[in-house]
Amino acid sequence: MKAATVKDVALAAGVSARTVSNVVHGYVHVSEDTRRRVQEACDRLDYRPNLLARNLRSGRSRVIALVVPEIGSPYFGELGQSIIEAARSRGYAVLIDHTGGDIEQEKEFLVRSSASRLFDGVLLSPSRVTGDELRAILDVPFVLLGPRLFDPAFDHVSIDNVAAAAEATGHLLRQGRRRVAAIGEQRWGGSAAQIRTIGFRKAHEALGLAVDESLVVPTARFKREDGAAAMSHLIESGLRPDAVFCFNDLLALGAMRAIHQHGLRVPEDIAVVGFDNIEEGQYSTPSLTTIAPDRHVIAELAVERLLARIDGETVDQPPRLVVPHQLLVRESA
């Protein structure tokens, strides 16, 4: 059965299409009698508006896109969930794409779909693409997520990554750990990793301690296997770290696994702190001490800001929004 349109309903109820539209939208100046007749026709024909047509007419799709490196990675999955909820409570649906951290794929997706009007705005956690490139590519409003540094003129929601990394590192140093490693450094400037490395160094400076550069281990990606490989490297090269700050929880979980496999104990031999507070860390053995960004607030603020931009509202807060975080101390450090 072909879906019923306003016209069909109008015909059935003996009114014009416009009146049907008025009823559907709860326009006030409709007589009780007409409203009832139209309602009944709607129900009988099982009329549901064609949003495609509505969107074309109104220029709005009430869909936002979420673009992340990997939706299957726990942090982004959990964030995605919060964002879907934040968007839904405001009447928006969420189209998700992931880029695999590949800059070409990032750009390609954005170029291909941005003028499509399929979504009204984009939330994105860019792995490599720059803010200026985004501005050039995107012709819908966008709000940035994540730790990377951007021109402060861009809307951007994140926690204070330098402070958080410093807290995590400081927590280890204040326990008397003196060979604190950092896992997850990346070579290119402006990366998420470099921001966290700054915090790592600051914590050392604050206590007048020097960073042993051989304990700062870069990784290709931010996954468990990278953390495990980096940790194995640290242990096997005889660098004897007594603690490690990992730039995300997955690295930390991989690192813990490697520590265990080398017959060492967490936290007795090596203390571990992660970053992100994914659920997995609550139930790992030992449970993971980590930096917990307030995901709910991130999602709410990001969606709110994006919808404000979509609606062309003037925003009186600064573009850059800093969300609270806390250090959750559990068993691993």
Next chain:
Amino acid sequence: MKAATVKDVALAAGVSARTVSNVVHGYVHVSEDTRRRVQEACDRLDYRPNLLARNLRSGRSRVIALVVPEIGSPYFGELGQSIIEAARSRGYAVLIDHTGGDIEQEKEFLVRSSASRLFDGVLLSPSRVTGDELRAILDVPFVLLGPRLFDPAFDHVSIDNVAAAAEATGHLLRQGRRRVAAIGEQRWGGSAAQIRTIGFRKAHEALGLAVDESLVVPTARFKREDGAAAMSHLIESGLRPDAVFCFNDLLALGAMRAIHQHGLRVPEDIAVVGFDNIEEGQYSTPSLTTIAPDRHVIAELAVERLLARIDGETVDQPPRLVVPHQLLVRESA
């Protein structure tokens, strides 16, 4: 700058709107000269087609919806990732919603959006809604995912859950474990859990062993905390299980955590097998033995079938597609 439309391009290139459309679609009967002029105008005005309009005209949105209980839960996150990739390779984008396992929310989402034409079809992993309800509600094609039983007339992609559960249980029994618990039973018929319980029982029967009903522990949900609570219950009530088959990996990870907290060892005191093969299980301590569905194949088949239905193709395979799985033996059992 307002986005350019075909009309703007047509004006700039000195041709009709229809010719622009022809060029954009690579229609053959366009002279080299015209094609070049139009191309150039497109580039200059940065013309990108309004997909909303195209979709309205063509009745297709080239978007599919994915509806799962929780996108933030690892299994669904990882599945979502595979599905996004499968869809992308066929030129489709994916709109994701999650229902929290709430039947009203499930229905509400589907009713609200199904006739909207915002997506051409739905992949869904229903937690409670029945196939018949879906057929009544949805007026776009849909393909079911997940372990639940449905009328065989519905398109449905999943592994053989009974066989998989039996393999997992059999693996424990063949090690000589004789007090094998099951965690994750649910009270209502047709649930994912009950299907797996059948496999659990079958494995016992096959070896002529009786199931101790007190070892079959229901849980409210399928999360780590439920697994931990159920396991604690088993240990503290003195039921002395020597192994446990958990109905998903999260339950298993929670159970392992509880076992550890009670000072027992995995697998020496209690062996643990999970279900789903989420990445987390590879790096847990100990690593988790589990049933691994072929996620890639699930995603490919589900998307392929859905697109076939959308295109109205006749499908010569049966509606129900069974995807291979394997038992991955790791450290926990």
Next chain:
DNA sequence: CATAGCTTTTTCAACGTGGCAATAGGCAGA
């Protein structure tokens, strides 16, 4: 009873695209 002012309903057009069918131009063969 004409006018004004209100409520209710309708008409018209447009959003940007693509399908259909028609038209205009070019060229070969009779």
Next chain:
DNA sequence: TCTGCCTATTGCCACGTTGAAAAAGCTATG
């Protein structure tokens, strides 16, 4: 030169909806 045929291009309309504004109906007031 005319016919026929093929290529290149165009105009018109429809997809389903809603905004703007006009029209129709209704009541009140002088």
